[in-house]
Amino acid sequence: MLTLIAPATASAQIMLAVLVWRQTALPGRREMAAALCLGALYFLHAAFPEALKPLVPIIATGPLVFNRAVGLGLELTPRPLKVDAALLVLLVGLSGIGHVFSALQLVWDVVSLYLFFELPVRLWRRLPGDLLNARRRASYALLAIGTLLGAGVAVASILGGSAPAATVGAFLTLCLCLATAAFGGELKRTLTPQRSVLNVAETRLLQRVRTEMAEAYADPNLTLSRLAQRLGVAEHHLRRVIHAGEGEEHFSRYLNRWRIESFKARAKAEGTILELALSVGYNSLSAFNRAFKASEGVTPSAFRAALKAKTSETMPNTADTPSGQ
CATH class of the missing domain: 1.10.10 (Arc Repressor Mutant, subunit A)
Incomplete structure (x- = not known):
């Protein structure tokens, strides 16, 4: 069964990848197209493991690429590139020697599951402050679809092993690709922010x-x-x-606007940056630093130093002149 449905699913994913790639205004379109192509390779490898064995290191990057693509598409705060680079090296390395040491294969499985299940957690955390009602409804739908897909694969894996799990996963993914192709245009129009x-x-x-x-x-x-x-x-x-x-x-961005503008107005006042950050509502210096740099492009300390330097340059020279001059 898998040898029949895997090629169909892979074809649907590749066609969907082309459609996604052509949406130039779509956030994370390149990453999503790559994730769909890697998903196609995954299902083909599940059906024909020996033929595609040389591509295992490439297929192993799929969970990370998918995680980053969906995060960018949903405009979730991305992880630093250096963290993703480390995860990439880890996944590729584990895939290369995982067949020799079963414990390392287990580590790869754990990292992959983390990357898949981290997305709904981040999406759920963002929902309370999301100001777009259409996007909130779509987020709930994505959470429901992801839960059903994961539950179907898990039940098939428990009852029959990896082959039935891959078959169920391929079938559900095929249905999802067809639904996306059919209703994706309407969904895009619904989710496009309109003032x-x-x-x-x-x-x-x-x-x-x-x-x-x-x-x-x-x-x-x-x-x-x-x-x-x-x-x-x-x-x-x-x-x-x-x-x-x-x-x-999003409400957090709106709230950060107020807090950052307040800090900028107080930046020349006495006190440490931590004290000022706490006074405008932040719970920690690290959270304030991230929010400020994302908004202003510089760290709070650099902004404060530049502000003080500019103030010093504009102050008149009040030094006493030498006597007799």
């Missing part, structure tokens, strides 16, 4: 949001839900107003 015009009541609410944020941004426990409670409005209504009125797609 709509606020009505009079929503404009008033936006002014209330800004007034409330001016007082609440320094609360380290502030969330979209807490802000909605403070304002006495529904969360889905607040999401629309912030997205349409402020142009943000």
